[in-house]
Amino acid sequence: MASRVHILFQTFVLSVLAATAFSLSPHYYKNVCPKALPTIKKLVEAAVHKERRMGASLLRLHFHDCFVNGCDASNLLDPTPTLDSEKNATPNKNSLRGFEVIDHIKAEVDKICGCPVVSCADILAVAARDSVVALGGPSWKVRLGRRDSTTANRTQANLDLPNPSMDLPALINNFKNQGLKRRDLVALSGGHTIGFARCFLFRNRIYNATNIDPVFAKKRRATCPFTGGDSILAPLDPTPVHFDIAYFNNLVKQRGLFISDQALFNGGSTDKRVKTYSSYPEVFWKDFRKSIIKMGNIKPLTGNQGQIRVNCRKVNQ
Numbered sequence: 071m072a073s074r075v076h077i078l079f080q081t082f083v084l085s086v087l088a089a090t091a092f093s094l095s096p097h098y099y100k101n102v103c104p105k106a107l108p109t110i111k112k113l114v115e116a117a118v119h120k121e122r123r124m125g126a127s128l129l130r131l132h133f134h135d136c137f138v139n140g141c142d143a144s145n146l147l148d149p150t151p152t153l154d155s156e157k158n159a160t161p162n163k164n165s166l167r168g169f170e171v172i173d174h175i176k177a178e179v180d181k182i183c184g185c186p187v188v189s190c191a192d193i194l195a196v197a198a199r200d201s202v203v204a205l206g207g208p209s210w211k212v213r214l215g216r217r218d219s220t221t222a223n224r225t226q227a228n229l230d231l232p233n234p235s236m237d238l239p240a241l242i243n244n245f246k247n248q249g250l251k252r253r254d255l256v257a258l259s260g261g262h263t264i265g266f267a268r269c270f271l272f273r274n275r276i277y278n279a280t281n282i283d284p285v286f287a288k289k290r291r292a293t294c295p296f297t298g299g300d301s302i303l304a305p306l307d308p309t310p311v312h313f314d315i316a317y318f319n320n321l322v323k324q325r326g327l328f329i330s331d332q333a334l335f336n337g338g339s340t341d342k343r344v345k346t347y348s349s350y351p352e353v354f355w356k357d358f359r360k361s362i363i364k365m366g367n368i369k370p371l372t373g374n375q376g377q378i379r380v381n382c383r384k385v386n387q
């Protein structure tokens with residue numbers, strides 16, 4: 071009897087420990103470095119003020135981190151003879167940006183904290199939130215306490231990151247692999263309410279698709295030639311520096327830029343949700359908040375796993 075109570079008690083203590091020490095919390099840096107979060111916010115605001123697109127780029131960095139072996143800043147590691155950098159994966163190469171901003175934030179945060187206590191993975195998560203807010207979007211409490219990976223995997227990045235030619239079943243499956251549902255897919259795709267994309271990634275759609283508004287297709291073709299001009303940018307929605315519902319409004323009008331965007335409103339199971347977001351910004355905001363917190367919780371390294379990198383580009387010696 072006594073030993074059973076003992077075992078029960080032990081189980082209880084262990085699960086409390088697991089819930090406190092090994093799960094993320096918004097208050098993680100409250101005591102150890104209360105100035106960390108305000109510092110990140112100030113620097114993100116400055117970077118977005120200097121170049122509005124940077125808000126989009128920082129949000130995307132967090133997404134491309136979380137989808138490859140969890141939110142562990144693995145996508146910030148530079149290549150070395152023994153490290154196959156995710157920066158060279160197809161969806162990231164010549165595409166991910168904002169690394170210098172993250173380097174600067176990391177250096178300033180470590181300075182103000184007196185030592186490297188804030189992980190690069192947490193900086194990505196907070197910078198994503200502060201970017202969305204800086205561009206007029208919703209705010210949320212970022213769960214913290216992620217630690218940084220000591221490895222990266224380019225092959226895994228190529229497998230796990232979605233591509234802009236995917237149809238709805240492929241997108242649903244891609245998000246399902248991360249434990250995310252259809253609703254998360256639609257809400258998080260709303261990240262395309264900000265930012266830009268290169269011509270070669272949507273060329274096929276604007277020259278060949280039938281589920282596209284012809285006036286929109288013509289407008290996009292004007293700056294994205296049939297051959298050449300691969301890197302010419304187009305906005306992902308008509309208001310690329312405002313976190314609003316224009317992205318969803320556009321989908322309803324068959325003006326999605328990528329095949330993967332329009333797939334969300336193409337006669338399938340996600341049409342209704344797109345319609346809802348296109349009319350009710352507060353519903354989009356509520357769902358986006360919920361889904362991005364969920365995305366930020368994907369397989370974090372906690373406790374004594376991984377490390378707190380000194381330089382986000384390199385594993386500590």
Ligand code: HEM
Pocket residue numbers: 123125126127128129130133164165166167232233234235236241258259260261262264265266267268271330
């Ligand atoms: C659903 C599947 C998704 C696909 C197929 C996809 C694909 C892409 C592609 C191909 C680009 C343009 C890259 C370039 O021109 O080099 C892009 C840009 C972007 N994506 Fe996504 N994405 C997806 C989901 C998301 C999610 C979930 C978020 C964030 C919550 C996001 C945020 C962004 C942002 C902000 C940009 C613009 C970045 C900038 O201007 O620097 N995307 N995406």
Ligand SMILES: *[C@@H]1O[C@H](CO)[C@@H](O)[C@H](O)[C@H]1NC(C)=O
Pocket residue numbers: 223224225226229
């Ligand atoms: C990288 O990911 C691939 C695909 O999941 C896997 O087969 C491979 O073992 C991984 N490599 C390393 C070094 O972890």
Ligand SMILES: *[C@@H]1O[C@H](CO)[C@@H](O)[C@H](O)[C@H]1NC(C)=O
Pocket residue numbers: 273274275277278296
């Ligand atoms: C459009 O489709 C045709 C026929 O399948 C193909 O030859 C052409 O390369 C496509 N155009 C683009 C821009 O992808």
